[in-house]
Amino acid sequence: MARFKLVFFVPVKESSRVLNQLFAKHGQSVGRIGNYENCAFVTPGTGQFRPGPEANPVIGKRGELEFVEEHRVEMVVDDKGGNEEIRNVIQELKAVHPYEEVAYDVYRLEEF
Template identity: 45%
Template structure:
């Protein structure tokens, strides 16, 4: 039961053109729901910035060309996942919805104090 209440933060970067599709996918998987009487859903924080990468010889990049340094506008999204199962389902949904062959994401366990 304790693991069902464990909180995780999912953080990922995505091009603006795929932002809404990725958010819809993770929210459908249960991310972005805050426990409590308020029944808040689809909660996240989004900030825009510039990322960079250089695709390697074996890459099949969604944006850019193999061997060339690419700069792209991206959105960074942070959201809550309550329960390890929700975090895993949200990551799986993100990977399916995200246009990159290797989406950048992180999952953090949130410690309660």
């Protein structure tokens, strides 16, 4: 079984909704550590971006620098093979996330 860490950034007001959706739909593979479920590490911070001329921003205006209070969310994703589950989780993240473009990272974890 492959194990990944998914890291993404989400506005503070939306983080619980996004997390709850991921746990509800992928609870057997997302945020499980041993006998614990719905595990995530959530860190506050400030994101910045400037929407380009073709952007359709949820927050801010095209061409103007925007600063948003966000959460950096880290969670594990177990994938039983073929990287299909991590792809499904990312697809779900993109579907429920409020931003037009979702900033996320995926790291493959090694067992020691």
